[in-house]
Amino acid sequence: MVGITDVARRAGVSPSTVSYALSGKRPISKETRQRVEAAIRELGYRPHAGARALASSKSNVLALVVPLRAGIHVPVVMQFAVSVVTAARRHDHDVLLLTQEEGEEGLRRVAETALVDALVVMDVQLHDPRLPLLRNLDRPSVLIGFPAEPSGLTCIDLDFRAAGEACVDHLARLGHRVVALVGSPPEVYVRQTAFAQRVVQGFTAAADRAGLSCRVHPCEAAPGAARAIAERLLREQPALTGVVVHNEPLLEPLIDAFEQLGLRVPGDLSVTAICPDELAASLRVPVTSVAIPSAEVGERAVELLMAKLDGGGTDVPEATLLPPRLTERASTAPRDAP
Amino acid sequence: MVGITDVARRAGVSPSTVSYALSGKRPISKETRQRVEAAIRELGYRPHAGARALASSKSNVLALVVPLRAGIHVPVVMQFAVSVVTAARRHDHDVLLLTQEEGEEGLRRVAETALVDALVVMDVQLHDPRLPLLRNLDRPSVLIGFPAEPSGLTCIDLDFRAAGEACVDHLARLGHRVVALVGSPPEVYVRQTAFAQRVVQGFTAAADRAGLSCRVHPCEAAPGAARAIAERLLREQPALTGVVVHNEPLLEPLIDAFEQLGLRVPGDLSVTAICPDELAASLRVPVTSVAIPSAEVGERAVELLMAKLDGGGTDVPEATLLPPRLTERASTAPRDAP
DNA sequence: CTGAAAGCGCTAACAG
DNA sequence: CTGTTAGCGCTTTCAG
Numbered sequence: 265m266v267g268i269t270d271v272a273r274r275a276g277v278s279p280s281t282v283s284y285a286l287s288g289k290r291p292i293s294k295e296t297r298q299r300v301e302a303a304i305r306e307l308g309y310r311p312h313a314g315a316r317a318l319a320s321s322k323s324n325v326l327a328l329v330v331p332l333r334a335g336i337h338v339p340v341v342m343q344f345a346v347s348v349v350t351a352a353r354r355h356d357h358d359v360l361l362l363t364q365e366e367g368e369e370g371l372r373r374v375a376e377t378a379l380v381d382a383l384v385v386m387d388v389q390l391h392d393p394r395l396p397l398l399r400n401l402d403r404p405s406v407l408i409g410f411p412a413e414p415s416g417l418t419c420i421d422l423d424f425r426a427a428g429e430a431c432v433d434h435l436a437r438l439g440h441r442v443v444a445l446v447g448s449p450p451e452v453y454v455r456q457t458a459f460a461q462r463v464v465q466g467f468t469a470a471a472d473r474a475g476l477s478c479r480v481h482p483c484e485a486a487p488g489a490a491r492a493i494a495e496r497l498l499r500e501q502p503a504l505t506g507v508v509v510h511n512e513p514l515l516e517p518l519i520d521a522f523e524q525l526g527l528r529v530p531g532d533l534s535v536t537a538i539c540p541d542e543l544a545a546s547l548r549v550p551v552t553s554v555a556i557p558s559a560e561v562g563e564r565a566v567e568l569l570m571a572k573l574d575g576g577g578t579d580v581p582e583a584t585l586l587p588p589r590l591t592e593r594a595s596t597a598p599r600d601a602p
Numbered sequence: 603m604v605g606i607t608d609v610a611r612r613a614g615v616s617p618s619t620v621s622y623a624l625s626g627k628r629p630i631s632k633e634t635r636q637r638v639e640a641a642i643r644e645l646g647y648r649p650h651a652g653a654r655a656l657a658s659s660k661s662n663v664l665a666l667v668v669p670l671r672a673g674i675h676v677p678v679v680m681q682f683a684v685s686v687v688t689a690a691r692r693h694d695h696d697v698l699l700l701t702q703e704e705g706e707e708g709l710r711r712v713a714e715t716a717l718v719d720a721l722v723v724m725d726v727q728l729h730d731p732r733l734p735l736l737r738n739l740d741r742p743s744v745l746i747g748f749p750a751e752p753s754g755l756t757c758i759d760l761d762f763r764a765a766g767e768a769c770v771d772h773l774a775r776l777g778h779r780v781v782a783l784v785g786s787p788p789e790v791y792v793r794q795t796a797f798a799q800r801v802v803q804g805f806t807a808a809a810d811r812a813g814l815s816c817r818v819h820p821c822e823a824a825p826g827a828a829r830a831i832a833e834r835l836l837r838e839q840p841a842l843t844g845v846v847v848h849n850e851p852l853l854e855p856l857i858d859a860f861e862q863l864g865l866r867v868p869g870d871l872s873v874t875a876i877c878p879d880e881l882a883a884s885l886r887v888p889v890t891s892v893a894i895p896s897a898e899v900g901e902r903a904v905e906l907l908m909a910k911l912d913g914g915g916t917d918v919p920e921a922t923l924l925p926p927r928l929t930e931r932a933s934t935a936p937r938d939a940p
Numbered sequence: 941c942t943g944a945a946a947g948c949g950c951t952a953a954c955a956g
Numbered sequence: 957c958t959g960t961t962a963g964c965g966c967t968t969t970c971a972g
Binding site: 629 | 961966
């Protein structure tokens with residue numbers, strides 16, 4: 265194995281100079297640097313990650329905890345993970361993948377063995393059991409999602425409340441007076457995942473504010489569910505003309521179901537969704553939607569972590585709520601004059 | 603920070619004894635072990651990962667390279683990743699997540715810095731540029747998928763050829779005489795991803811053997827694609843009664859399209875798929891399918907890696923082809939008597 | 941701007 | 957069955 269001393273010898277300098285040339289932590293004359301770089305190249309030198317971690321107390325690895333639970337749209341998780349890895353690499357960090365299953369012990373393990381320098385935790389619940397641990401860990405973390413009591417933690421997410429509002433506002437502006445929310449599966453609410461609830465709050469608040477009649481339906485994404493929910497919506501709200509869908513797998517079948525029931529989208533019914541842009545744009549009827557910006561959230565999460573790692577934690581905001589971005593597509597239209 | 607010497611002092615033993623008590627690499631008397639364990643518990647000791655890696659030249663971390671390319675079904679990748687993590691944890695290893703994007707340099711980096719002990723590489727192409735590198739790396743690897751020349755590498759995958767055959771055999775046994783394969787998007791074939799081609803080979807071979815008329819259609823998963831391909835199939839093969847689908851996103855819309863064209867499934871048309879069981883089982887018409895056993899592949903991949911890591915590499919099979927498992931569901935039926 | 945040298949915390953001979 | 961000790965390869969004072 266070729267080590268730093270081999271490089272030093274070949275370049276005619278001391279090991280510390282090689283180290284500093286690599287880290288840039290102190291000025292190195294141009295010629296020295298070039299000799300070092302040449303030696304590194306010629307020998308194919310790679311610093312040993314473990315040795316580095318031991319000597320510097322920095323592993324340059326981040327932990328990413330991904331959820332496995334039911335009712336979570338897998339492509340969003342994956343896209344998020346990829347963006348975290350990509351962003352981390354830009355900051356010269358790698359990413360260790362942990363599953364939710366590992367629980368608190370998993371977090372504690374990777375943090376306390378110094379395997380990772382910091383943690384990104386997805387799918388945070390309102391009263392997440394991991395919160396006390398994350399507060400006390402000696403390494404910084406960023407949570408994706410907001411728990412009930414976020415103080416002392418760094419959290420980031422789409423502003424789901426505002427997203428719910430944005431959808432309703434859009435429908436209200438188009439003249440719709442009776443709207444419904446088709447939400448995530450019931451288990452997501454039972455688990456008290458904050459984002460689902462926040463959409464409901466925003467939806468309801470905006471509807472009240474605009475004087476709209478509204479209802480909320482948590483909804484499974486089972487085979488026959490789309491048809492059933494479509495019929496139920498129309499039965500319960502015969503004057504329904506606006507629907508907000510916050511349930512990725514159900515979006516396409518639901519639109520199909522409406523059309524099979526004789527309702528044209530957007531002719532008779534306007535549909536908006538909260539979902540990834542790619543999904544909304546790829547449907548037969550491209551859907552007006554508020555994007556779930558997984559890639560941006562992942563990227564920002566890593567930036568926050570990096571700021572905490574080298575800023576010491578000062579001036580890193582505790583809460584980052586990304587404002588919703590609504591894109592109009594073909595699924596919404598003004599309500600017919602009454 | 604509490605180190606191994608603190609534990610040793612507290613337990614009244616030497617550091618090496620603590621180390622051996624932890625690793626089990628040499629016999630420790632029961633009483634000593636208990637004193638050590640008590641000390642560890644009382645002090646909340648955690649061995650430092652970097653120090654361990656440096657001293658033992660083992661990081662206990664595996665690299666997992668995931669694909670990002672178009673035409674790859676994301677849930678399969680995710681499920682696979684999760685099963686790799688889970689299996690790795692059972693063997694006391696962690697998993698570092700790399701994206702395809704990092705390419706050869708990424709593999710080289712994590713291997714040569716000793717960040718990881720071994721690698722799992724997904725989505726291997728027939729003439730994958732990473733193959734020479736993987737052959738020469740000093741750390742073992744397992745490939746998911748088979749390149750054109752797998753010798754000297756350890757590969758594992760579903761036997762896609764046999765899967766294609768199994769679907770055709772099933773249809774043939776039910777009396778179908780004219781069949782079609784709706785395959786992966788064209789880019790998957792162009793990239794020469796082996797599995798897509800192998801399905802075609804198996805499909806064609808089995809059809810020839812059984813004397814069936816057959817055609818193959820690579821197919822995008824775009825919004826209108828399902829309807830278009832359905833119409834095209836019926837135009838080109840008016841007597842078509844059996845379809846094999848190897849394209850997850852298209853499966854459901856394709857069945858819908860057939861039914862909209864007036865063909866009942868399985869009354870007029872039998873459909874089988876090669877896809878994850880969860881997908882096949884969750885459709886309105888549960889589909890007879892050969893499962894893509896992502897979880898099993900991930901698990902087996904890790905077992906192979908572990909065998910190579912501690913077995914020295916001997917007696918680890920180079921090729922592991924998982925036999926297809928076809929589950930009959932509601933989408934296939936005997937062909938009507940002519 | 942550069943070098944010397946002391947560890948970082950653990951493992952694994954070697955010695956008993 | 958247990959202890960002593962020499963590193964593992966790098967970073968970072970301290971000195972110049």
